[in-house]
Amino acid sequence: MAILPTKDYPNIASGGTQGDASKIRVENLIGFARIPLGLAGPLTIHGEHQKNKVYAPLATVEPTLVASCSRGCKAFESNGGIHAVVLSEGMSRAPVFRFASPVDAVSFYRQIPGLEEELRCWAEDTSRFAKLEKVVPHLLGKDVHARFVYTCGDASGQNMSTIATHKACQKLLAARGTELKIIDFQLEGQMASDKKFANIHVYEPRGVQVFAWGVLSDAVCKVVLGNSAARIHGAVMIGQQGAIRAGMMGSNVNVANILAAMFIACGQDAASVLESGWAQLTSEYDNEREELTLSLFIPSLLIGSVGGGTMYSTQKEALEMVKCAGDGRKWALAETMAAFALALDVSTVSAMADDSFARSHERLARSSKI
Template structure:
């Protein structure tokens, strides 16, 4: 058991090490003036669309034949495992913003990020936030922790039976880890938590899931473990279920000190002159707006203090083939702003539940694959990169909306672009 506990600690926190900080410290972003700008002319014409498609093909060297409509999806066999009663594809407008400059523990460089939405002003807002950030430097991002949970729940006649059961369970952690390895090539069982409510026992199995978002993977592994438990434990529960609705799956929860998917934090210091030129505001205006918004979140009992991370995540998830319902948990965020000794504005965001995948699910469908390839996030070894790009994107959106509200531009932007 001691060996397992040692492995658990290592697996949960091995993202934080000296090599990561050396990598972050040595990164020098390319000057903002050297980065290619997305063609913005003719926003609503076929000519403007062609300009942007040519930009992607020539400068980003990406294939966008399906996104452009030049090719049409017709591989119906590939839908197995993703949908039932298929009738066709819903078409959602997709654009790009950027470049988004990131100095992350995994994601490093500049990215032109695809976003799918029907909300006018959304891409303009994130594009403006990305511009303010890159003219101030790079957004620093660190992945802190990783884990995906299932919470099987068991009911007993009384507490004595529950106690015998849980004692047996805790003495078989190594067996459960072996069962996980037998069931999946990628899942690793890192932790087992116990929560007792009278004669109800909630177990929390926490796994890592490689480059898949992992919900199905951890469900199958947890089911294998639970069936082993039921067949071998000394006390049989009167009822059990694979999920007691305590894992945080597809819903906002107050468990911001834990993790679901990846726990990631990001920061940037915005220069006061950039705030003036790009955001048309001042550090003091943004800081006061953030304080008001932070207080409002607390007063209304919000889960987290973010303004609208779900906007970024929903648009990114749709474009890149993610489980959009996971914005329920993924959009939980703690944001912070502070004026430093130079009069510049320090901005930070921490998100404990960014659950994304770059293999499986909807990632291999044509337009979703093209979008993932635009940001070099398609395939094995890329899910951590996608998570860090996602939080950097969310930070640009928090900066942009807070500046718009603080300077009185919020309504005007929506009247101009959202009607």
């Protein structure tokens, strides 16, 4: 494939030191862990925010990942690319208010709607970008867990929502804590499930909710992926049955592979792959047209195009490579990650369908017998 000119990305090409070490926001800094960076693609993405042909920078130590994703890109590219849309987004923090009795807890629970506007003013005073969308109370014994749900501009928003929620709660405690009979407070009671998978994230996004899809002809499937469209569809359906029996969370092939590699390359919080990795792959086969439609739903893709690790030199260049750096590009980044994840899934399931999965790993991952 045509490789992007390295002169356009000097820090990536040189394995740079991330710029001035004094600007690194990590305690006890001793150096940098260098991870191989490969390019997958190209892939044309027809999104509402990403409308480009791009390569994906994948930071990985796993052989076959870049090759397999590139094969999936080639297949979709032969049929015009992948479509993607952002459906919604949110960022949550869930403080706990404690009471002496369930009666007091119920009373506070019922008053939350009337307190929401006051909480919004206090929370939004901490940032130009934090917007408190709603506060959803949950009653647990003598405690009320309140999910504060925000949008956070182009940042991923973990820190922004934490700071905003803390100030709003402290203001509430100072102004009305005695009146509301609050006896204790804790900033998080695990109902936000930060960096942990939780079923609530499927329905209430903690991150960007994104949907990608593409169509593959039978001819392309045979030439590029080594299988008929019908056989690939069958392989996806076999996997779904196994996933149900295993009790799998979500139903996809290996979405987390792309997310982890792009998170690291593009300056995202790698630990958030756990909550971002729930995804549902859907396969629909048209018998008459011998055509396969594949779609991927990711409900909580926790990413940002500004803030956090996106400011470091190599990560910034990686974001520039996918045309997702800076203000107004978070949703484009979500569409991009979903599209490349879909490309990898179709290639991997095709390798299962024609029994080339093990051979590919043996050929690319081993230099000799173990």
